[in-house]
Amino acid sequence: MKFAARFLFLSILVLVCTTSPAFGDNIAIQNASFEITNPLTTSCGPACLYNSGPIPSWTTSASGTLQGSWQPGPVQFTSVSNGSMAAYSNGGTISQILSDSLLANNLYTLTVAVGNRADTAIYNLATTYIIQLFAGSTLLNSITGSNAVIPLGTFMDVSFNYLSGVTFPAGNLSIVLSSIGPQSDFDNVRLTATSTVTSVAEPSSLTLLAAGLGLALFVFRRR
Numbered sequence: 001m002k003f004a005a006r007f008l009f010l011s012i013l014v015l016v017c018t019t020s021p022a023f024g025d026n027i028a029i030q031n032a033s034f035e036i037t038n039p040l041t042t043s044c045g046p047a048c049l050y051n052s053g054p055i056p057s058w059t060t061s062a063s064g065t066l067q068g069s070w071q072p073g074p075v076q077f078t079s080v081s082n083g084s085m086a087a088y089s090n091g092g093t094i095s096q097i098l099s100d101s102l103l104a105n106n107l108y109t110l111t112v113a114v115g116n117r118a119d120t121a122i123y124n125l126a127t128t129y130i131i132q133l134f135a136g137s138t139l140l141n142s143i144t145g146s147n148a149v150i151p152l153g154t155f156m157d158v159s160f161n162y163l164s165g166v167t168f169p170a171g172n173l174s175i176v177l178s179s180i181g182p183q184s185d186f187d188n189v190r191l192t193a194t195s196t197v198t199s200v201a202e203p204s205s206l207t208l209l210a211a212g213l214g215l216a217l218f219v220f221r222r223r
Contacts, residue, residue: 024109024192027100029175030057032189033082037069048073055087059095061178066092072117072185081113081155081188089129089179094186097174102135102164106193111159112177114145115185118153129177129184133162133191136171147184155187163196 036056040049050070053060060067067089072080080086087094102108110133117125125147132142140162150156177186 024194027098027173027191027193029098029189029191030096031055033187034058034069034085034087035083037085040069040071044070044073045075046073047071048076050088055094057096058087059097061093061095066090067094072115075119076117076153077115077155077185078118078153079155080115081157083187086115086155086185086187087177089177089184089186090182091179093176093178095174095176097172098191099172100193101170101172102140102168103193103195104164104166104168105196106164107196108133108140108162108164108173109159109190109192109194110141110162110175111157111188111190111192112186113155113188114147114150114158115155115187116147116150116152117183117185120147120152123182125183127182127184128180129158129186130180131158131160132176132178133160134171134174134176135169138169138171140169155185157188 034055038051038054038056040051042050042052044050048071051068052065053068055067055069067087069085070088071085110131112131114129114131117123120126128144128146130142130144133140141160143158143160145158173191175189175191177189178184
């Protein structure tokens with residue numbers, strides 16, 4: 001019984017040593033939580049301020065009140081996803097071109113916190129948000145949803161994946177956030193890449209491990 005237990009332990013040890021798990025790498029996004037802003041010049045209620053852009057490190061589609069940065073107050077949100085600032089879109093587009101491009105055999109996961117203002121019904125702010133991930137000009141994946149499914153006064157994480165293969169579109173990755181109608185609110189944008197290839201030890205390493213396992217088994221049996 002002791003021999004069987006020792007053999008099982010050594011077998012598991014060999015398996016762990018000869019393969020390595022995949023871990024997700026965070027891809028850099030500038031001003032990902034929209035905490036860096038230009039001056040917030042307009043009041044929107046108690047402890048609430050906003051501007052009409054531009055949003056540092058992000059490209060906005062137009063001037064005016066279509067998109068910008070804001071600090072929600074307690075009338076709008078109990079809290080934001082990360083920090084104290086968020087971005088809003090009233091039909092405009094907020095985008096950023098990243099410094100990374102696609103790698104082969106990776107699972108990409110884009111996550112964005114989307115909000116639903118507590119005063120949505122009062123100001124008729126029910127809207128549709130759109131989140132997109134591009135490589136160059138190629139749309140990799142997107143999600144379109146309604147803020148109505150998000151509890152009032154809160155932000156909720158929304159995610160989708162893209163799996164690259166051996167061949168994949170060229171060009172820098174880019175993230176696009178937009179809204180159909182007023183008002184979509186975004187915060188805490190995250191993008192990760194996880195290799196789908198499991199690394200295996202070199203044949204020479206496997207030979208040494210096998211030899212060590214055989215020697216250990218010989219010693220255990222002699223005892």
